[in-house]
Amino acid sequence: MEATEDRPAADYRAAELDGALRGHGCRLTILDSVPSTNEWLVEQLSRDAAHDAAGAPLRAVVAGFQSRGKGRLDRSWFTPAGTAVTFSVALTPRDRSGRAWPQDLLPWLTLMLAHSVTATVRELTGVPAAVKWPNDVLIRERKVCGILASLVPSPPGAAHQGPTVVLGAGINVQQGHLPVPGATSLRLETGNDAAVPTRSAVLTGVLAHFSRALDRASVDPAAQLGPGGELRRELESALDTLGRRVLVHLPGRNAPLPATAVGLGSSGQLRVRDDDGREHEYGAGDVVHVRPGPRTPEDAEHENERPR
Secondary structure: OOOOOOOOOOOOOHHHHHHHHOOOOEEEEEEEEEOOHHHHHHHHHHHOOOOOOOOOOEEEEEEEEEOOEEOHHHOEEOOOOOOEEEEEEEEOOEOOOOOEOOHHHOOHHHHHHHHHHHHHHHHHHOOOEEEEOOOEEEEOOEEEEEEEEEEEOOOOOOHHHOOEEEEEEEEEOOOOOOOOOOEOOHHHHHOOHHHOOOHHHHHHHHHHHHHHHHHHHHHOHHHHHOOOOHHHHHHHHOEOOOOOEEEEEOOOOOOOEEEEEEEEOOOOOEEEEEOOOOEEEEOHHHOOEEEEOOOOHHHHHHHHHOOO
16 A cells, blocks of 8 residues: 555554564554654653663654654755655663663764664665665755754663664655755665655665664663774765865854864764864864865865765
């Protein structure tokens, strides 16, 4: 069954999705329409005093249509019904012994989900998707996905559980045109309607990849995401921003800071080196934008080294 205006989630079949996610510890809710999947999921969690103390490690919701989606800095995000994968996933990250992750590692979850989107898009379509710090997925410099994270504090008397993280994502799939030139969709990038994956395939692929990444990190979060950690190296290798010239737009500053992106900090912050050789470190909340800077021969070499 295809999505329709009256039933925008009709193409999401519960039995099919449950089967694809079996073994990944994900409890999924399907909604036809909702203002915001992040807001809906946060509200559900607020009603559950124990959050995810019991049940599936991941709790997700997908909507056929989202009428009031939001991005970073409270920017609006809208897409026609039945064309994008709009979903949110909630988790209270713990290591294998049941201890809550250190809070300074939680920002890595956004990059983990972005990498999961990138891996899924590459597997299903073959197009060269890449992660742009801090929360976007691009295809040939055009945005196909954005991610927004929020925290739900631990319930009273349960601080040991750690906060619950809610990650919302919108992935453009079926759109034949988009209102801004810097955006794209899987349909536009494949150039072949028959090659466009179903929304169900995209959703289950992303959640499965994310579940596996979370399982890897839970063995030892500090080691996996610390300097030289296996998962951290994988996330850095998928990040198109590193090694490139960038323009860092900062609040209250008229002119952007020209710099080279040289690495990530302990919490996934972007480390840049300015033209005077000084290094700066910025979190996602510290910047307005990080735009590509003037291209150099080193940029071309960096792109040639990236997996295709």
